[in-house]
Amino acid sequence: MSCTLEPAKPGGGIQSIGDIRRITIIGFAIALMALLGACGSTTTSSQAQLSVVRAISPVPTDPSSAALYLSIENTGDAPARLIDVTTASGTGMLHRTEISNSGQAMMTMVSGFTIDPGSTLKMAAGADHVMLPVPVGLVAGDTYAVTLSFTGAPPIRTSAQVVSADQVLN
Ligand SMILES: [Cu+2]
Known part of the structure; x- marks a missing residue:
């Protein structure tokens, strides 16, 4: 969306040069307010509103790496995309689990997960995960x-809860 500056239209009844200057200044001020108002409303009316509903990790089987299952709700009116997850130990990878033609579960790395307005990204064992x-x-x-x-x-800083392996299956 673009912001357009409407030309100021000073009213009639101009009596002198002083009046013209004053009307021009007032007209400019009104146009400026309209411009700011229009731009302000376009930047605030459409944005994602995210909250982390759940962040759980099964007890790592590998000592230094774990799966993380996030549930992130978007109550805003614009989409957002999860593109990166980091811990103090480093950066994670976003994975999607797909079933191959031969019936095998295969993990593929993806660049992000889009969370549409009014929807919740629900990661789970055997599906999207980090x-x-x-x-x-x-x-x-x-x-x-x-x-x-x-x-x-x-960005959102949150804490992941470590749970026993059977707790991530439901
Ligand atoms: Cu994976």
Whole structure:
């Protein structure tokens, strides 16, 4: 959307040069207010509003890397895209699990997950997930910090809960 400056139309009844100057200034001020108002409303009316509903990780089987299942809700009116997940230990990879023609589950790396307005991105075992480096020695009940980066929304810092493996299956 673009902002257009409407030409100011000073009214009739101009009596002198002084009046013309004053009307021009007032007209400019009104046009400027209209411009700012129009631009302000276009930037605030359409944006993603994200909240992390759930962030769980099964106890890592590999000591320094874990799967992370996020649920992220978008209650805004514009889409956002999760493009990066990091921990203090490094950057994760966004994975999608696909079933091959031979019936095998295969993980493919993707560049992001789009979260449409009014929808929730629900990662799960055997579906969308994040694989990421985590602190060594995590046990059920621990938490670790993750930073989620998006296009279309500011980053979110949250904490992932480490749970027993059977708890991620439901
Ligand atoms: Cu994976």
